[in-house]
Amino acid sequence: MDTMTENDYLIAWGLYAFAALGCLLVWMRLTRWMWRWLREPLRVLMAVLLFSPTIIDSVKDKYAPAVAITALDIAFKVGNNAWRAVSDLFMYGMIAFGLYLLFVLVRWPIERAAKERRQRTEAAKAAAKAAEVEDDQPFGGAGNDRYGRPPAAGSPLNTRVEPRL
Numbered sequence: 001m002d003t004m005t006e007n008d009y010l011i012a013w014g015l016y017a018f019a020a021l022g023c024l025l026v027w028m029r030l031t032r033w034m035w036r037w038l039r040e041p042l043r044v045l046m047a048v049l050l051f052s053p054t055i056i057d058s059v060k061d062k063y064a065p066a067v068a069i070t071a072l073d074i075a076f077k078v079g080n081n082a083w084r085a086v087s088d089l090f091m092y093g094m095i096a097f098g099l100y101l102l103f104v105l106v107r108w109p110i111e112r113a114a115k116e117r118r119q120r121t122e123a124a125k126a127a128a129k130a131a132e133v134e135d136d137q138p139f140g141g142a143g144n145d146r147y148g149r150p151p152a153a154g155s156p157l158n159t160r161v162e163p164r165l
Contacts, residue, residue: 009062016065020050044100045093052092054085066092 004012027046031039054066066085073082 017051020065024050041097041100044096048089048093048096052089054081054088056081 024043024047028043031042034042049067050065052066053063054069056062056064056069066089069079069081069085070089073079073085
C-alpha cells in the first residue's frame with residue numbers, strides 16, 4: 001500500500017490551493033458584470049466551496065477539500081464522509097456569510113456618508129460655476145454698486161452703464 005508522505009501531502013495541498021485561487025479569479029471575472037449585491041455573495045459562496053477543508057483521517061489529521069470529498073462520495077458511493085463534508089461546507093458558509101454581513105453593515109454607513117459628501121461637493125461646484133457664469137457680465141452699473149454698496153434710492157446717476165474692467 002502506497003501512502004502519501006508529509007511532503008507529498010503538502011505539495012498536493014499547495015497545487016490545490018493554486019488551482020482553487022485560479023478558479024476563484026476566473027469566477028470573479030465571470031461575475032464582474034452582475035449587480036454588486038448579487039456578485040459579492042456569489043463570490044463568497046465560491047470561496048467557501050473552493051477553500052473549505054474537511055477531515056478525512058482523524059488519526060493522522062489529514063484533510064481534503066470538502067467539495068471534492070462530497071463529489072467523490074456521492075459519485076462513486078465509496079466512503080461515508082459526504083455528510084461530514086456537507087456539514088463542514090455549511091458551517092464554513094455560515095461563518096463566511098456572517099463575516100460578509102458584518103462587513104456590509106460596517107461599509108454601508110461609510111458609503112452613505114461618502115455619497116452625501118460627494119453630492120455636497122458637486123452641488124458646491126455647480127453653485128460656484130453658476131455664480132461665475134452669472135457674474136461674467138461684460139457691462140455693469142456705474143453707480144455705487146460696483147464697490148459693494150447698494151445704490152442710493154431714487155438717484156438719477158444709476159442709469160449709466162459702463163464696461164467692467
